[in-house]
Amino acid sequence: MPTASAQDGQRERAAWRFGAVAHNLHIGGYGDMQSHEGGANLEGELIGRQIDWLNAVWSPRPYVMVSGNLGGDTSFVATGLYWGLPDVWGWQPELGFGLALHDGELHNPYPLSDPRAADYQREHQLLGTRTLFRDTIAFDHSIGRGRSVGIVFEHLSNAGNLFGHRDNESLNELGLRFTVQIR
Numbered sequence: 001m002p003t004a005s006a007q008d009g010q011r012e013r014a015a016w017r018f019g020a021v022a023h024n025l026h027i028g029g030y031g032d033m034q035s036h037e038g039g040a041n042l043e044g045e046l047i048g049r050q051i052d053w054l055n056a057v058w059s060p061r062p063y064v065m066v067s068g069n070l071g072g073d074t075s076f077v078a079t080g081l082y083w084g085l086p087d088v089w090g091w092q093p094e095l096g097f098g099l100a101l102h103d104g105e106l107h108n109p110y111p112l113s114d115p116r117a118a119d120y121q122r123e124h125q126l127l128g129t130r131t132l133f134r135d136t137i138a139f140d141h142s143i144g145r146g147r148s149v150g151i152v153f154e155h156l157s158n159a160g161n162l163f164g165h166r167d168n169e170s171l172n173e174l175g176l177r178f179t180v181q182i183r
Contacts, residue, residue, distance in 0.1 A: 012049055012050050012061060012084070013049065013181040013182055013183070014181070015046075015047045015179050015182055016046060016047075016179070017045040017047060017177055017179045018043065019042075019176055019177030020041070020042055020043070020176060020177075021040065021041050021152065021154065021173040022174050023040060023041045023074070024073070024074075024172065024173070025173065035121060035123060035125045036122055037073040037125045039069055039070050039073060040071075041075065041175075043065060044065065045064065045065035045066075046065070047062070048061055049061065061083075062081055063081070063082055063098070064077075065078050066078075073125070074102050074127070074171065076156065077101050078100035079098050079099060080134060081097060082096040088139075090141060091150075092141070092148070094136070094137070095135075096134070096137075097136075099131055100133075100134040101131055102132060104127050105124040106127060106128055106130065107167050108121055108124075108126060108167075125169050125170075125171060126167040126169050127156075127171070128167035129158040132156040132157055132170075132171075133156070133157055133159055134154060138150050138177070139151055140177075146180065147178070149177070149179075151174070151177075152174070153174050154171075154173045155170065155173075156170060156171040156172075157170035158170075
């Protein structure tokens with residue numbers, strides 16, 4: 001689904017994006033699966049121009065990004081595709097899908113019978129695999145001159161239920177971002 005500017009025949013320019021997100025939010029009924037890992041992550045991204053040869057799937061834009069946790073918890077790098085949707089009340093929705101490589105914990109090193117196992121699980125988000133899927137939904141608002149501010153929700157998971165991974169505690173993050181188009 002092309003953005004409004006793409007619909008007008010203009011190609012989206014490449015952009016830099018910077019943001020801060022709350023790390024490891026406890027959402028819904030999954031609070032018992034979430035560890036105390038938290039704090040904030042600072043994020044930086046480079047977003048490319050729309051990919052013309054992918055017109056059949058609504059001309060996504062490629063991205064590469066890094067997200068570093070300020071408290072020493074899980075950080076990651078990711079790459080994937082973003083799809084801009086038509087404006088809604090002056091806000092530009094964006095959906096994203098990609099893969100992330102993280103430095104967090106995979107499994108609990110202690111057997112469940114060991115008293116240290118519960119403490120370890122409370123302090124570390126157990127992600128099961130080194131590579132995770134990253135999906136996002138965001139809303140950006142133009143502030144002029146190729147700049148925008150926005151909110152983003154990102155979910156990182158190894159799709160454990162689908163692929164049968166033992167540990168799949170996932171990460172949910174919510175934050176603010178600033179985008180500057182590259183001239």
